[in-house]
Amino acid sequence: MIRDPIREGLAAGWKVTDAAALDRDLALDADVAIVGTGAGGGVTAEILAAAGLEVVLIEEGALRSSSDFRMLEAEAYPQLYQESAARKTLDKAITILQGRCVGGSTTVNWTSSFRTPEATLAYWRDRFGLADVSPAALAPWFERMEERLAIRDWTVPPNENNALLARGAAKLGIATGAIRRNVSGCWNIGYCGLGCPTNAKQSMLVTTIPAALARGARLVCGARADRLVLGRGRAAHLECSALDPRGVRPAGPRVRVRARHYVLAAGAIGTPALLLRSGAPDPHRTLGRRTFLHPTVISAALMPERVDGYAGAPQTIYSDHFLERAPVDGPIGFKLEAPPIHPVLFGMTHQGFGVAHAEGMAKFARTHVLIALLRDGFHPGSEGGNVGLRPDGSPVLAYPLTPFLWDGVRRALAAMAEIQFAAGATSVLPVHEQARPSATWAEARAAIDALPLEPLLTRMVSAHVMGGCGMADSPARGAVDSLGRHFQLENVSVHDGSVFPTSLGANPQLSIYALTARNATRLAGRLKAGR
Amino acid sequence: MVSRRKFLRFGVAGALMLAAATRAQPDYRAADGSGTLQVLGEADREVLAAITPAILAGTGATGASLAAAIGSVDRAVAGLPPHLQEEVRQLLALLASSPGRRWVAGIVAPWRDASVAEVSAFLERWRFSRWALLQQGYHALHDLVLAAWYARPDSWTAIGYPGPPEVG
Numbered sequence A: 001m002i003r004d005p006i007r008e009g010l011a012a013g014w015k016v017t018d019a020a021a022l023d024r025d026l027a028l029d030a031d032v033a034i035v036g037t038g039a040g041g042g043v044t045a046e047i048l049a050a051a052g053l054e055v056v057l058i059e060e061g062a063l064r065s066s067s068d069f070r071m072l073e074a075e076a077y078p079q080l081y082q083e084s085a086a087r088k089t090l091d092k093a094i095t096i097l098q099g100r101c102v103g104g105s106t107t108v109n110w111t112s113s114f115r116t117p118e119a120t121l122a123y124w125r126d127r128f129g130l131a132d133v134s135p136a137a138l139a140p141w142f143e144r145m146e147e148r149l150a151i152r153d154w155t156v157p158p159n160e161n162n163a164l165l166a167r168g169a170a171k172l173g174i175a176t177g178a179i180r181r182n183v184s185g186c187w188n189i190g191y192c193g194l195g196c197p198t199n200a201k202q203s204m205l206v207t208t209i210p211a212a213l214a215r216g217a218r219l220v221c222g223a224r225a226d227r228l229v230l231g232r233g234r235a236a237h238l239e240c241s242a243l244d245p246r247g248v249r250p251a252g253p254r255v256r257v258r259a260r261h262y263v264l265a266a267g268a269i270g271t272p273a274l275l276l277r278s279g280a281p282d283p284h285r286t287l288g289r290r291t292f293l294h295p296t297v298i299s300a301a302l303m304p305e306r307v308d309g310y311a312g313a314p315q316t317i318y319s320d321h322f323l324e325r326a327p328v329d330g331p332i333g334f335k336l337e338a339p340p341i342h343p344v345l346f347g348m349t350h351q352g353f354g355v356a357h358a359e360g361m362a363k364f365a366r367t368h369v370l371i372a373l374l375r376d377g378f379h380p381g382s383e384g385g386n387v388g389l390r391p392d393g394s395p396v397l398a399y400p401l402t403p404f405l406w407d408g409v410r411r412a413l414a415a416m417a418e419i420q421f422a423a424g425a426t427s428v429l430p431v432h433e434q435a436r437p438s439a440t441w442a443e444a445r446a447a448i449d450a451l452p453l454e455p456l457l458t459r460m461v462s463a464h465v466m467g468g469c470g471m472a473d474s475p476a477r478g479a480v481d482s483l484g485r486h487f488q489l490e491n492v493s494v495h496d497g498s499v500f501p502t503s504l505g506a507n508p509q510l511s512i513y514a515l516t517a518r519n520a521t522r523l524a525g526r527l528k529a530g531r
Numbered sequence B: 001m002v003s004r005r006k007f008l009r010f011g012v013a014g015a016l017m018l019a020a021a022t023r024a025q026p027d028y029r030a031a032d033g034s035g036t037l038q039v040l041g042e043a044d045r046e047v048l049a050a051i052t053p054a055i056l057a058g059t060g061a062t063g064a065s066l067a068a069a070i071g072s073v074d075r076a077v078a079g080l081p082p083h084l085q086e087e088v089r090q091l092l093a094l095l096a097s098s099p100g101r102r103w104v105a106g107i108v109a110p111w112r113d114a115s116v117a118e119v120s121a122f123l124e125r126w127r128f129s130r131w132a133l134l135q136q137g138y139h140a141l142h143d144l145v146l147a148a149w150y151a152r153p154d155s156w157t158a159i160g161y162p163g164p165p166e167v168g
Helices: A005-011 A039-050 A073-080 A118-128 A135-148 A160-171 A208-214 A267-277 A343-349 A354-362 A403-422 A441-450 A509-528 B004-024 B042-055 B063-078 B082-096 B098-104 B116-127 B132-150
Strands: A015-018 A026-035 A055-059 A094-096 A180-182 A218-221 A223-231 A234-243 A250-264 A296-302 A317-319 A334-337 A367-374 A386-389 A395-398 A427-430 A460-462 A492-494
Touching: A005 A208, A026 A039, A026 A218, A026 A234, A026 A267, A026 A509, A039 A055, A039 A208, A039 A250, A039 A509, A055 A208, A055 A223, A055 A250, A073 A343, A118 A135, A135 A509, A160 A317, A160 A334, A160 A367, A160 A403, A223 A250, A223 A267, A250 A267, A250 A509, A267 A386, A267 A395, A296 A403, A334 A403, A343 A354, A343 B132, A354 B042, A367 A403, A403 A427, A403 A441, A427 A441, B042 B063, B042 B082, B042 B116, B042 B132, B063 B082, B063 B132, B082 B098, B082 B132, B116 B132
Parallel strands: A015 A218, A026 A055, A026 A250, A055 A218, A094 A460, A250 A492
Antiparallel strands: A223 A234, A234 A250, A296 A367, A296 A427, A296 A460, A317 A334, A334 A367, A386 A395
């Protein structure tokens, strides 16, 4: 029997309110209201609660835990993901995977843990005046969060999907590395993306949030933060709607939180949207701008033997070879990884329909999948997207796909195909509506050169939303300072991936953890000193 | 002879008109007699009953499993945020309407009489349409039906997926 720390904590008397069960309005007071319970909200909650501050956490999604995590896509996507994992950019060209549950994306991510690349930090210092984000200055915060979340080398042999990346790259002289993971006692099952059923993944759900709740923090889940009510350069209170049990529509009751300080950690789409709905001052038009995605393209190969990409830890091998070939502000580079392969996600992503699609699916167990994550945001040809609001107040990201990005897409599809053939693939299929399987590298290269790269023809995904409330040394270049403090609202801070001024060129969770640990510690100091 | 381009131009204008028109229609979520669908109506079911066999051709899905897949689509739509539910409802309402079926989808016969070949040809036209709106419609149908199908354990044997392991 696997222990469920959430159910134990609830039984022990944690202060948790499921807003779907409210039959009247709820008013709360706290030192700090935190919107969102993912990487930023979780770390902030633990640090502030440990400092003796009264904390209220507001989460739009539901509280689910290991007892609920049955490793079924049919359950996980509607229960744990934004928009049932069907969130897309405005033009529907990029599918966006984001968590929507207690623990946020950390509950459903694939455990990949990278420190912020040095080239990225150097760019932030040079272009955004962020003098205090050097690797040396951040090292103690990385160390602290690596220790807290058991981020270590993963010494179990990679699953076949990842081993093929290592073998194919090695044949071509392309360097690969092992991905560190935030796991403790991992069973190597491969269902991280559907909620860890064994609590091995050290997500916010099983680490910082239980720690904060054990210290008396209050969690309200199933409540959507509608807006901050602002006045005189401050937030006066936070207005939220209790959602119906399915989490689709407001059920009627309102939740109002009055706090000394407000920390926004709703993710890089949710946080800018909340500020937009609040009518936050935006004198330099930075809010919701420069939103980055690591736009990701996919290559599916057929291997002679079973790959079973659903089994075993996902994403344990990576290559930064194609990030390092050019300067960070040169032609766009990309990171290569090997994702988990599950029937729904693969079936939805695979191009075509009918017999051709079914034939592709029939080879599911022998399919090898690589993804290339494009490092956006470092070049005038890649200024990212804009978060806006629909008439109903829900957020939508417009993300233009530029010729600069398409150049990287073409090189990425070719690089993945070459590696897959080197690893022994009998055919390779770029995930694109007009692509057909190629039997040789030469044939694939010619086919990829000829592919029309356009939105909706090229299947694209993103699991990394960054930016939109970028940090900078001045309000002209960003929405918050390097400590996450909003430039115009004195008691509002942003602690999530929306503060990144560019994309990272690496999976973001550890960057959010470390930066948030630093900024939440400083915030606790200011609040304790009465400032 | 209407050229392909003219047809599509009319198609998009028609789509926009119909999308606007369907907004004004009353909610047809009322009891549809079957009692099994949560948010889709009988007209939507008829459209999906024609489209699903084309999208799932080659999977071995037949009769009961196709009907079950339509039920899964309905449940999936019920869990989507309101703006996406509205988009799906507009798309299906457009296809269910006689002008939408005939002039936008290019299917002459009523859906219940449309062959898999005719429906596949319509899907293929939308898939490679020069109009983003129609491409988006294709992707919505593709994603809804294939997600519903591969979420079902009865689809897994054919693809060699054993299902999740036992823990606990």
